[in-house]
Amino acid sequence: MKNKIYIITILLLVFLSCKNNSEKKEVKAAENLKQAKRESANENLNISFLLDLSDRIDPKKYPNEAMEYYLRDVAYIKTVSEAFITHMATKKVRYMDDKIQLYFDPEPKNQNINKISTELRYDINRHNVTLETLDQLKSSYSLNPLEIYDLAISDNKYVGSDTWRFFKTKVKDYCIEQDHRNILIVLTDGYIYHKDTKIKEANLTTYLTPQVIRSFKLNNKDWKDRMDKEQFGFIPATTDLSKLEVLVLGINPDNKNPYEEEVIIKYWSDWFDTMKVGRYQIKTTGLPSNLDNIVKEFILN
Structure with missing residues (x-):
């Protein structure tokens, strides 16, 4: 009788041990799956472009012998798309959930x-990815942006850039997705102006032009002290953009003011800081070959 009780006890302990180990494995597997999903979500890219199609792209008004400004934009777009494709190539199919799109305002x-x-x-x-799809994306981003700029230049109807309004009314809806790394590429010369969005509150504005910088007397060596003391800058367009990263490319200051580039960059930096943009870089226009690594590093690291 004692032997039977002993055997039953041993079997029960073995059963409970196996059950406990099985439950631990299930819990561990569930945790691993959740972790994999979290890591995958952090790697999901949501890339948006905001193009400034104002007269800054007009090759007659603003010619550049080294490389026309609109062609630089086209090359920047191509570089970003290449980084996007490189990112896709490193992911397992089951984790793919990546987006890329282009906007104007x-x-x-x-x-x-x-x-x-x-x-x-x-x-x-993972439901629609194929090699053909990636090849199509590569081809589209190599050819179609140039067609957009050619059409805009041919129309010759430059209505300005309402970048401030885009940030106020659209950036959260258009450019921020849950469980994604959200990156907005802004292609601009750094100036903002649209006839329907001219707001001034004390020394804060929704616009910036070379004329405005001169009128604010930010064209001498004391520009920074004056800007800080009298609080010149952009009016905050929205709040809490902590889930958005912004890369600004193409800053092209008026060469009549030796401090213009610094003033423009401070306007944008202060604006992004006020709106709590998660991460940003602001780059002066340059030959695409010189910015290639900078752009790809921003996106892939």
Whole structure:
């Protein structure tokens, strides 16, 4: 009788031990899955472009012998798309959930431009990813942006850039996705102006032009002291952009003011800080070959 009780006890202990180990394995597997999903979410890219199609891209008004400014934009876009494809190539298919798209503000009246921008919207996930899709994306981002700029220049109807309004009313809805790393690429010369968005509150504005910088007397060696003391800058357009990273490319200051570049960069930096942008870099226009590594490092690291 004692032997039977002993055997039953041993079997019960073995059963409970096995059950406990099985439950631990299930819990561990569930934790590993959750961790994998979290890591995957952090690697999901959501890249947006905001193009400034104001007269800054006009090769007649602002010619550049080294490389026209609109062609620099096209090359920057291509570099970003290459980084996006490189990122996709490093991911396992089951974790793919990555997006890339392109915006303007205001939207061009040319329907062909809007049609092309729609064709540059890609949402790639494990259900639709193929080598053909990635090849199509690569081809689209190599060719279509140039067509957009060619059409905008041919139209010759430059209505300014309402970048401030985009940040106020659209950036959170258009450029920020949950469980993604959200990156906005802004292609601009650094000046902001639109006839329908001219707001001034004390020394804060929704616009910035070379004329404004001169009128604020930010064109001498004391510009920074004056800017800080009298609180010149952009009006904050929104709050808490901590889930957004912004890369500004193409800053092109008026060469009549030796301090113009620093003033523009401070305007943008203070603006991003006030809106609590998660991470940002602001780069002066340069040959795309010189900025290639900088752009790819921003996106891939």
